[in-house]
Amino acid sequence: MNFKISQKSSEVTVNSLVSIESVLQYLENIQPKVVFIDKAVLESNNVISNVLGKLELEIFVLEDPERDKGFAKLQQCYEFLHEINVQRNDTVVAIGGGATTDLVGFIASTFKRGIKLCLIPTSLLSQVDACIGGKTAINFLEVKNLIGSFYNPNEIVICTEFLMSQDKQQYLTGVSEIIKHALITSEAETDYIYENIEAINQRNTKSLEEIINRSINIKKDIVNEDFLEAGKRKFLNFGHTFGHGIESANVENSILHGHAVAIGMLMALQYSYDQELLSKNDFNKSSNLLRSINYDFSKIELDPNKIYNFMKSDKKNSSNQSISLILLNGFGEPVIYEETDTNKLLNFLNTFAKDFEK
Numbered sequence: 001m002n003f004k005i006s007q008k009s010s011e012v013t014v015n016s017l018v019s020i021e022s023v024l025q026y027l028e029n030i031q032p033k034v035v036f037i038d039k040a041v042l043e044s045n046n047v048i049s050n051v052l053g054k055l056e057l058e059i060f061v062l063e064d065p066e067r068d069k070g071f072a073k074l075q076q077c078y079e080f081l082h083e084i085n086v087q088r089n090d091t092v093v094a095i096g097g098g099a100t101t102d103l104v105g106f107i108a109s110t111f112k113r114g115i116k117l118c119l120i121p122t123s124l125l126s127q128v129d130a131c132i133g134g135k136t137a138i139n140f141l142e143v144k145n146l147i148g149s150f151y152n153p154n155e156i157v158i159c160t161e162f163l164m165s166q167d168k169q170q171y172l173t174g175v176s177e178i179i180k181h182a183l184i185t186s187e188a189e190t191d192y193i194y195e196n197i198e199a200i201n202q203r204n205t206k207s208l209e210e211i212i213n214r215s216i217n218i219k220k221d222i223v224n225e226d227f228l229e230a231g232k233r234k235f236l237n238f239g240h241t242f243g244h245g246i247e248s249a250n251v252e253n254s255i256l257h258g259h260a261v262a263i264g265m266l267m268a269l270q271y272s273y274d275q276e277l278l279s280k281n282d283f284n285k286s287s288n289l290l291r292s293i294n295y296d297f298s299k300i301e302l303d304p305n306k307i308y309n310f311m312k313s314d315k316k317n318s319s320n321q322s323i324s325l326i327l328l329n330g331f332g333e334p335v336i337y338e339e340t341d342t343n344k345l346l347n348f349l350n351t352f353a354k355d356f357e358k
């Protein structure tokens with residue numbers, strides 16, 4: 001895979017490399033000034049620490065990227081870049097999952113009003129979702145992604161070998177986004193995921209390369225049309241209004257985002273069917289696909305009132321009087337549905353929670 005993404009006025013090159021060794025070789029060629037790397041990734045493969053240590057660059061290790069994605073670490077990172085005298089045309093590299101790429105993206109977009117950025121996403125979610133579309137973010141006052149910017153990297157490097165060391169449930173969070181991309185695109189894309197579900201579970205390299213490539217292309221095409229999320233890009237929130245409600249209601253249980261989104265998509269599909277938007281056949285097919293993934297939902301609690309209250313305060317609602325949902329009219333036909341009948345939604349959540357089998 002090697003193609004260009006044009007967003008706003010900038011172009012992003014996406015390179016697909018077969019092995020971690022070739023990624024390190026690539027780094028040697030582009031000669032970045034500094035690499036920010038997730039400690040778990042650094043320790044997951046001896047080659048990374050051995051080779052990185054020999055290259056002429058500075059290394060900044062992020063101990064716990066989701067926790068580090070905030071002001072305290074941000075200040076340390078700026079101080080570090082200042083100490084090593086990073087200039088505007090120097091390149092910074094992020095190697096890690098979405099938390100790392102979000103944080104380093106934000107640093108690159110703000111330090112000296114913007115420095116060159118290369119993203120090397122290492123989790124499935126970051127490869128198919130977080131690295132595409134130019135959104136950067138840090139968490140603030142315990143609110144996720146409250147501060148951020150739109151800033152494209154110059155380059156993205158995708159390497160499936162990184163995925164081999166990812167924890168199974170963490171890996172499955174990326175599968176949720178792949179399924180979301182397929183459902184909002186077409187029945188053919190959904191069928192393709194169905195047919196390859198075993199290969200996805202087994203992390204088969206060849207199949208993964210193709211599936212990731214297709215998923216990136218879907219997001220890239222949407223983002224190219226609507227970089228600043230004024231219209232079509234909102235469809236990428238399919239399952240996310242319900243999902244964020246579930247995630248916020250489970251903040252004590254530290255559940256995974258992709259698992260909340262998977263249940264959020266099941267809710268959105270059921271709601272679409274209940275509103276007679278989605279046919280029985282399409283509803284069954286799409287729900288069965290999601291239910292065929294071995295998500296561990298055991299820690300997730302579905303408290304309808306809590307979920308509803310968080311959904312009401314979702315920052316993406318267009319007014320105080322309604323809740324904005326992305327529903328499906330059919331495969332590849334997402335729609336924005338403004339729900340004003342909040343009792344109906346609350347009743348739905350009660351029934352769904354009662355019937356849901358983990």
Ligand SMILES: NC(=O)c1ccc[n+]([C@@H]2O[C@H](COP(=O)([O-])OP(=O)(O)OC[C@H]3O[C@@H](n4cnc5c(N)ncnc54)[C@H](O)[C@@H]3O)[C@@H](O)[C@H]2O)c1
Nearest residue numbers: 040044066097098099100122123125126130135162165166
């Ligand atoms: N910018 C965007 O458009 C966008 C989109 C979706 C999500 N996000 C953000 O991305 C983050 C979620 O992404 P994520 O799931 O990658 O989270 P993450 O970066 O926290 O990684 C998840 C876990 O996997 C570990 N990990 C990553 N790669 C690994 C590897 N190759 N081997 C072993 N362990 C590895 C990490 O250390 C971490 O423990 C959130 O902060 C979310 O807000 C951003």
